[in-house]
Amino acid sequence: MGAIYNLSGRFAIVTGGAGGLGLGIARALLDAGAGVELWDANAAGLAEAATELGASIRTVDITDRSAVDRATAAAFSAHGRIDILINNAGVLGEVKPIWETSPEDFQRVLQVNLFGAYLVTRAVVGRMRQQASRPSRVTPHPLRGHVVNIASIQGKEGMASAVAYSASKAGLIALTKSVAKETARDGIIVTAITPAAAETAMAREISAERRADILGRIPMARFVEVEEVARMVLWLSSDECSFSTGGIFDLSGGRATY
Ligand SMILES: NC(=O)c1ccc[n+]([C@@H]2O[C@H](COP(=O)([O-])OP(=O)(O)OC[C@H]3O[C@@H](n4cnc5c(N)ncnc54)[C@H](O)[C@@H]3O)[C@@H](O)[C@H]2O)c1
Numbered sequence: 001m002g003a004i005y006n007l008s009g010r011f012a013i014v015t016g017g018a019g020g021l022g023l024g025i026a027r028a029l030l031d032a033g034a035g036v037e038l039w040d041a042n043a044a045g046l047a048e049a050a051t052e053l054g055a056s057i058r059t060v061d062i063t064d065r066s067a068v069d070r071a072t073a074a075a076f077s078a079h080g081r082i083d084i085l086i087n088n089a090g091v092l093g094e095v096k097p098i099w100e101t102s103p104e105d106f107q108r109v110l111q112v113n114l115f116g117a118y119l120v121t122r123a124v125v126g127r128m129r130q131q132a133s134r135p136s137r138v139t140p141h142p143l144r145g146h147v148v149n150i151a152s153i154q155g156k157e158g159m160a161s162a163v164a165y166s167a168s169k170a171g172l173i174a175l176t177k178s179v180a181k182e183t184a185r186d187g188i189i190v191t192a193i194t195p196a197a198a199e200t201a202m203a204r205e206i207s208a209e210r211r212a213d214i215l216g217r218i219p220m221a222r223f224v225e226v227e228e229v230a231r232m233v234l235w236l237s238s239d240e241c242s243f244s245t246g247g248i249f250d251l252s253g254g255r256a257t258y
Contacts, residue, residue, distance in 0.1 A: 004231075005238040006137070008033030011079040012237065015062055015120055016089030017055070018045030020200025021150060024226035025086055025233045026055055032234060034084065037075055039120075041089075062089050062116030072123035081131045084237045085124045087117040087172075088150040092202050093164045095210060106164040113168035114175070117149060121179060125188060133187045139242040142187050148236045149176045149192040150229075153252045156194050161210070169194075173248055180246030189245045191236045196252035198224045220253030 012029050016022040017038025026036045026049070036055040039062070040046045046057040056078075060071045075082060093109035094101050125147065133142035154162055155169025173192055180190035197203050197214050203223070206214075215221065232251055235241055250256045 005032045005234050005240065007084075007234075007238060010034045010083040010237075011081060012036045012084035012086065013039055013075060013082055013120075013124065014086040014088055015039045015060075015116075016150075017057070018042045018049045019088075020202065021195075021198060021226055021229050022086070022088040023049055023053070024230045025088060026053055028227070028230035028234045029084065029086075029237065030055060032238075034237075035079060037079070039071060039089070062120050063111045065119055068116075068119045068123050072120075072127065076127050082124055082128060083134075083145050085120065085128075085145070085147045086150070086233060086237070087120055087147070089116060090150065090168075090202075092162075092205055095161045095206055097161055098163045101163065109164035110168050110171070113165070114171040117172055118175060121147060121149075121175070125179065125183060125190075128188055129183065129186050136239040136242070138239045141242060143189065143239060143242065144187040145189075146237045146241065147179070147188065147190040148233050149173075149190075150233075151176070151192045151194050151248070153194050153196045153250075153255055156248070156256055156258075176248065177246045184245055189236075189241055191241070191244060191247045191249060193229070193232055193236070193249045193251050194256065195224050195229055196255050198226055198229060200226070218253040218255050222253065224251055224253065 014026045018040035038057045039060040041061040043059045050057045090113045094105045128145040133144045151172045152169040154166040176192040
């Protein structure tokens with residue numbers, strides 16, 4: 001992918017960076033000149049990603065408050081500042097109607113997708129607010145950072161057999177809008193994207209029948225490419241995105257009509 005945005009001198013954290021979308025987003029940020037630290041609970045996957053991308057890595061379970069606080073402190077002290085946070089780590093959970101689901105699975109999905117994103121945002125934005133704003137190459141309004149949350153079309157529309165996942169992503173959308181209001185005067189732009197399905201490990205967890213059902217809901221009749229997700233995240237992480245805080249950006253091949 002050719003670099004359209006110049007993110008040189010910026011430093012980014014990508015959670016879930018050992019996985020499909022996270023890896024693609026990290027690659028795009030690196031191509032644009034940013035420094036990137038990948039956070040993931042999967043240490044083996046992280047090591048592979050580091051070899052592939054040349055990014056720095058940190059093994060972090062985002063549901064562990066003290067691990068998140070320690071990793072945040074270490075990242076700020078290693079790089080001086082964090083300009084970009086991509087809250088991407090997530091799990092799908094059981095694909096079953098609510099009456100067949102286990103409460104433990106519901107809690108686990110909420111724990112990673114919502115509580116984990118909350119912990120990371122809490123820690124990183126708390127420090128981002130205190131770092132100096134930097135003059136921008138494209139806007140006269142100084143910025144301190146960008147936060148991009150990877151939600152899902154299922155958080156906007158709901159989805160049968162994905163109650164926990166959809167609820168967690170709806171929660172992440174509300175978290176995005178709320179934090180955006182809190183940091184609007186600090187020069188921290190907070191947004192979320194709501195992609196339709198991409199062919200990552202997560203999509204491979206579902207049955208052929210459900211896959212066909214999901215595809216049938218997308219007017220463009222195809223899955224989103226990882227690079228298409230990465231390109232939108234790149235814009236949302238750049239100074240070109242300077243007045244859209246709290247925005248929830250659609251990426252669903254026409255599935256969402258709002
Ligand atoms: N693939 C899709 O169809 C799709 C569509 C819309 C949104 N999303 C969202 O995009 C994000 C990335 O999904 P993906 O498809 O690349 O999935 P993936 O399973 O390939 O990657 C997710 C990564 O998150 C990591 N992770 C899970 N729990 C963690 C924890 N507690 N702490 C740290 N890391 C943890 C995993 O180890 C993995 O590397 C997720 O938030 C997902 O909900 C995916």
